[in-house]
Amino acid sequence: MLTSHHDAGSNYLNAKKGFMSWLFTVDHKRIGIMYFVSIGVFFLVAGLFALLLRAELMQVRIPDATATSYMISADHYNEAFTFHGAIMVFLVIIPSIPATLGNFLLPLMIGAKDVAFPKLNLISYHLYIVGALFLVYTVAFGGLDTGWTFYTPYSTQTSTSVIAAVFGAFILGFASILTGVNFIVTVHKMRAPGMTWVRMPLFVWAIYATSVIQVLATPVVGVTLILVAIERLLGIGIFDSTLGGDPILFQNFFWFYSHPAVYIMILPAFGLVSEMITAHSRKSIFGYKAVAISSIGIAVIGFFVWGHHMFTSGQSALASVFFSLLTYGVAVPTAIKVFSWVATLYKGSISFTTPMCYTFVFLFLFLIGGLTGIFLGALSTDVHLHNTYFVVAHFHYVMMGGTIIAWIGAVFHWWPKMTGKKYSETWGIISSVVVFIGFNLTFFPQFVMGTRGMPRRYYDYLPEYYNFHLLSSIGSFVLAIGLFIVLFTWLHSIFYGEKETRSNPWRAKSIDWTDTAVVPIEHNFEKQPISSHGPYEFDELVKPAKAGEH
Amino acid sequence: MSATAMPESTSWQGSFWLPQNASPLTGGQDALFYFIYYLSVFFFIVVVGFMVYFAWKYRKKKEGEKTPDIHGNTKLEIIWSVIPGILFIVIFIWGFRDWVSLNQPPQDAMEVRVTGRKWDWSFLDVKTGAETSDLFVPVNKAVLLTMSSADVIHGFYVPDFRINRDVLPTMYTKLWFKAEKEGNYPILCTQYCGTKHSQMVRYVRVVSEEEYQKQMIAAQGAGLTPAQLGKKIFEGKGACASCHSVTKERTRLVGPPLYGAYGTDHKILIPPSNKEETIKFDDNYIRKSILEPNYRGVPGYALIMPSYQGQLNDKELSALAEYIKSLKE
Ligand code: HEM
Ligand SMILES: [Cu+2]
Numbered sequence: 001m002l003t004s005h006h007d008a009g010s011n012y013l014n015a016k017k018g019f020m021s022w023l024f025t026v027d028h029k030r031i032g033i034m035y036f037v038s039i040g041v042f043f044l045v046a047g048l049f050a051l052l053l054r055a056e057l058m059q060v061r062i063p064d065a066t067a068t069s070y071m072i073s074a075d076h077y078n079e080a081f082t083f084h085g086a087i088m089v090f091l092v093i094i095p096s097i098p099a100t101l102g103n104f105l106l107p108l109m110i111g112a113k114d115v116a117f118p119k120l121n122l123i124s125y126h127l128y129i130v131g132a133l134f135l136v137y138t139v140a141f142g143g144l145d146t147g148w149t150f151y152t153p154y155s156t157q158t159s160t161s162v163i164a165a166v167f168g169a170f171i172l173g174f175a176s177i178l179t180g181v182n183f184i185v186t187v188h189k190m191r192a193p194g195m196t197w198v199r200m201p202l203f204v205w206a207i208y209a210t211s212v213i214q215v216l217a218t219p220v221v222g223v224t225l226i227l228v229a230i231e232r233l234l235g236i237g238i239f240d241s242t243l244g245g246d247p248i249l250f251q252n253f254f255w256f257y258s259h260p261a262v263y264i265m266i267l268p269a270f271g272l273v274s275e276m277i278t279a280h281s282r283k284s285i286f287g288y289k290a291v292a293i294s295s296i297g298i299a300v301i302g303f304f305v306w307g308h309h310m311f312t313s314g315q316s317a318l319a320s321v322f323f324s325l326l327t328y329g330v331a332v333p334t335a336i337k338v339f340s341w342v343a344t345l346y347k348g349s350i351s352f353t354t355p356m357c358y359t360f361v362f363l364f365l366f367l368i369g370g371l372t373g374i375f376l377g378a379l380s381t382d383v384h385l386h387n388t389y390f391v392v393a394h395f396h397y398v399m400m401g402g403t404i405i406a407w408i409g410a411v412f413h414w415w416p417k418m419t420g421k422k423y424s425e426t427w428g429i430i431s432s433v434v435v436f437i438g439f440n441l442t443f444f445p446q447f448v449m450g451t452r453g454m455p456r457r458y459y460d461y462l463p464e465y466y467n468f469h470l471l472s473s474i475g476s477f478v479l480a481i482g483l484f485i486v487l488f489t490w491l492h493s494i495f496y497g498e499k500e501t502r503s504n505p506w507r508a509k510s511i512d513w514t515d516t517a518v519v520p521i522e523h524n525f526e527k528q529p530i531s532s533h534g535p536y537e538f539d540e541l542v543k544p545a546k547a548g549e550h
Numbered sequence: 551m552s553a554t555a556m557p558e559s560t561s562w563q564g565s566f567w568l569p570q571n572a573s574p575l576t577g578g579q580d581a582l583f584y585f586i587y588y589l590s591v592f593f594f595i596v597v598v599g600f601m602v603y604f605a606w607k608y609r610k611k612k613e614g615e616k617t618p619d620i621h622g623n624t625k626l627e628i629i630w631s632v633i634p635g636i637l638f639i640v641i642f643i644w645g646f647r648d649w650v651s652l653n654q655p656p657q658d659a660m661e662v663r664v665t666g667r668k669w670d671w672s673f674l675d676v677k678t679g680a681e682t683s684d685l686f687v688p689v690n691k692a693v694l695l696t697m698s699s700a701d702v703i704h705g706f707y708v709p710d711f712r713i714n715r716d717v718l719p720t721m722y723t724k725l726w727f728k729a730e731k732e733g734n735y736p737i738l739c740t741q742y743c744g745t746k747h748s749q750m751v752r753y754v755r756v757v758s759e760e761e762y763q764k765q766m767i768a769a770q771g772a773g774l775t776p777a778q779l780g781k782k783i784f785e786g787k788g789a790c791a792s793c794h795s796v797t798k799e800r801t802r803l804v805g806p807p808l809y810g811a812y813g814t815d816h817k818i819l820i821p822p823s824n825k826e827e828t829i830k831f832d833d834n835y836i837r838k839s840i841l842e843p844n845y846r847g848v849p850g851y852a853l854i855m856p857s858y859q860g861q862l863n864d865k866e867l868s869a870l871a872e873y874i875k876s877l878k879e
Contacts, residue, residue: 074745147742153719154702154743247703247718281608282615287622312705312740313716314723317653321646328638335634336627342597343626345604349615352605360605367597371590378641380579380648381586384568384712387705387740451567451583453709455740458748462736464562541619 011420011519026118027522031125032104033418036411038129039092039100046087047483049080051476054442056080056459058473070459077459078145083138085148086165090172091132093399094261097268097407098214099128099179102207104418106183108512108520109201111192111529116185120178127175134168137161147457149258152239152250156231163232166225173222176264180214183207192511194531198292201510201535202285205292206271209299213260213267217303221257224250248313255306263302265399267295269406270337273362276406276413277341279508280356281348284536287340294333301329308377312386320379327377334370338363349540353506354428358409361436365401369394372447387457390450393443401439408435408486415490416505417512420519421497427489434482441475510535564710572735572756573711573727576652580712582644589637652713655726659694662687666697666704666717669746671737680769685737685754688762692728705740708754716741729756767863780873783866788858790870796877805855806848812836812875819847833871840867 012029022030056071072080103121107114115121138144138161146155146162155162187208191200227238228250237243239250270291278285285291307315307323341363350356372394375381385391409432415423449468454461461469504513515529563570567587571580661676662685673685687693697706697717707714711727729735739750757765774782784790793804800807816831824847829835838845840862843855862870 074748078742078745078747145744151703151742157702158744247721282617284619284621286620287627290622290627312714314718314721317649321649324645325642328642331638332631332635336631338597339630340627342600342604343623345601345608347618347620348604348608349610349617350605350608351610360601363601364598367594371594374586374590374638374641375583378582378586378645380645380652381583382645383649383652383714384579384583384709386714387707448567452564453569453707453736453738455705455707455738455748457742460748462751537619538617540614540616542616543619 010521011517012522013420013519015522024122026114026122028103028107028115028118028121029418029520029524031121032100032102034125035095035099035103035128038132039096042087042091042132046084046092047480049084049087051480052080053077053084054473054476057461057469072459074459075143075145078457079143081457082144082147086135086144086169088399089148089261090169091135093265093403094172094176095128095179096265096403097272097410098183098207098210098264099125101203101272101407101410101414102179102183102210102268105414105512106186106204106207107190108516108524109204109510109535110187110190110195111511111515111525111531112186112190113523113525115182116189117182120182124175124178124182127171127178131168131171131173131175134164134171138165138168149254150225150228150250151254152228152231152245153247155228156240163229166229170222170225173218173225176214177218180211180218183211184215187211192529192531195511196531198288199531199534201271201512202274202288202291202295203268203271206267206274206295209295210264210267213264213299213302217257217260217264220253221261224253224257227253248310248315251310251313252306252315255309256303259306259309260299260302262395262398263298265403267298269362269403270295272406272410272413273341273359275508275510276355276359276409277344278536279413279506280353280359281345281350282507282538282540283344283346283348284534284538284541285340286343286346287336288534288536290336291340294336297333298330301326301333305330308382311379311382324377324379331370331374331377338367338370352429353412354423354425354432355409355413357429357432358405358412361432361439362402362405362409364436365397365405365439369397369401372397384453385450387455388450389446389454389456392456393446393450396443396446401443405435405439411490413506414512415493416500416502417516417519419494419497420500421493422500423489423493423497427485427492431482431485431489434485435479436482438475438477438479438482442472442479443475445469445471445475507539509533509537569709570731571710571712572729572731572733573708573713574730576711576713576727578648578651582641582648585644586641655694655724656692656728659692659726659728660687661694661696664695664697664706664717665700666706666739666743666750667700668702668744669739669750671706671750671752675766675769678766678770680766682765682769684752686762686765686769687729687754687756688759689732689756690728690730691759692726695725695727697723697725702743703741704743704750705738707738707740708735709738710735711754714740729754732756732758764863767866776869776872777876778873779866780869780871780876783862783870784873788862788870793855804851806851808874809877810879812878817849819849820845821847821853833868833875836871836874837867840870 012027022034025031056077059071141161144161144165145158187204230236231238231240235243237245239245239247274285274291305323305327307319308327311320376385376391376394412423412428445468449465454465500518503516503518506513511529511531515525568580568583663674663676665672670683673682698721699717699719701719704717705714706717706725711729713725713727715723715725717723733756735754735756737752737754739747770782795801795803795807796809798809800809811831814831815828818827818829820827840858843857844853847853
């Protein structure tokens, strides 16, 4: 509350003016906002591609389908799902939370006036944009039809523009690595006096664990993609077995990155959920240490489970056994987190705000996503489910139902801090309900068609799957309406919203709320904040008789 | 082999979650599937149940409500780490056991070579050498597939058998199954392979032993004129060529030469008295000689030709006749 009387006239949003003052800013908050806008645009584009896919799949599939029974051609369908997947993964989910809220909040939460290397931070953003443009270029010219996984030898043989896409993904990898390095150093070196490791908000822990994975895993995918390009350009056999390469080698390289990458996608969401669930139920987190350490545990074990994407690939049957066992090693800490969040609600004082509603949606959807992972981690059941819609549903439940939902909820949560405006709680809650219904209608039927044997990446299918596709497509339109309500709620708040006057409307306890102005000033804090308590010690807490645990 | 695969309209045979399991021994996955399923439903209800109950019971009733400062509960945390841990180990071991049987084809399995290519499958029955575009197998017979791809990676998936494995270029992968029910089971490609990935639909056609034989024979003859087919059987499956010459020289081998024999008047000896008779060398004589070779003798040759009764069907017999007929100037 130190700065709540600060002159509301000057904050990070209006301290400098003009487009260039944004494009070349080194302020972590502005960079976070720019990421948010850019990623939001890509999310919209990739989302429209998804609707196109769903519309295609809504047509009656019959044995006597003719060329005109299809809305778009097979090749266009293949390009569409590739763009959808590649843009969602590389341009949206991987950077989503770390680049937007991570950038915005990390220094605020640990009481620093910026990240450790502000200029590097700006370079990361510019690299992100350059890499993104390369990917988008492939949309406009030549297309890309390999799926976001770029499996060889298909990707070294197809005539579509793999090189441009690969180069784009490579540059994006650099953006990701540099952000990771920046955050790691920031957490180690820039914490406010008194901010011990166990006083850090759980979101900081999560971002820290994520950054470590980004730095360690991303170079591998970078090298792999370059090898694909070399093979295509020079005809040197690396992965293509007709040239003397090994076709499964690519998959090992790819998943060595891309499995840890799924934790890059989900760990930050775990952090956000811990923040939201405590603030809106006014309780300290149940099992702080277990939640914090399980993030690190997941990050470490997550490096040794990549082979669970390859049980049916022809990799050694024995290797598969180890990968399956280790996969369950990651599942335990994940289960611990879910139980801890629910236990946090116990004896709380729960407000049904928009962020809290999204948190409930997250718990519901992520639980389904996690439980269905158990089917995939078991060696024998995975055989029947691998590369079917069951997998598609599973990863949408975790990535969209988990990451994107937590992200949206958290943007509502920090909305007053980011914009200085109030949003409509009514429309916020309505959006969460519509998104919840639409999401389940879209993806639940995909579990059923998956277990019934509907493979993924099909633009045409046997008639017995029609009803499930129809439900799924209808759901996708409901989901889209829900997401547009979110967008309109935000836009409405920006243009017509009431001004926020309280610097800490949720009465949260972390430094990002307690020591900043309504909207933070350019250098975050008027004077160096000092951390004297943990992030979840709410005023109304009834202290236990024998205190002194922390 | 037709150029495009034609999906068939089938009525759903299976439970809500799983298709019928026509090869239950292969991996035996269904029991584990349902074990995980019921566990998941249970944990889902417990977790969501507590969530909803807490959310309602502890909803904010007034501003500034007091809440207790609970930081955790070691006992509870140990319980909810250990219980999932144990369950996961059970699931892992169970999955592992099924995995072993999935990877261990029985010794007596009949072998089929599978080739995946953009965008069709082809099957080579190892014993008969017949090549088909749907996979014909006899019911209740273990089948071992040795698979490879002519181009990119494909995935060989039969939902009704719970088998699925990638098909790689320049490397072999294996799968096995034992279908216990006759019927047609779709084969789907599960590894994205380009334009017609979704249309690589072929069928495993599980049929009776006789039907299987018939199909193999039909397949052996596919695309050949009867005379060409006859030649193929004569030299291949029938192994007739090891005893009969077919050249103009009318070389003497174990059995009489056949060149130029068709249509001639032919001398034979009828056992047991070995009375000589003259007979027309025609289709009927050829047929009878293949099926009951020892009803007569040919002067100068021993009665040692084996009977082909039950090994050759009508079509093949006619083909052989056509071939022998063609052996002339
Ligand atoms: C208890 C937790 C989880 C378990 C046991 C689990 C297990 C698995 C397994 C075994 C697969 C491979 C399935 C196959 O391809 O046949 C898979 C796929 C996938 N999982 Fe998970 N998973 C879990 C949580 C997550 C989380 C948290 C995320 C991301 C936020 C995630 C994202 C994905 C993605 C993207 C794929 C599909 C990749 C692809 O094939 O394109 N999973 N999961
Ligand atoms: Cu294929």
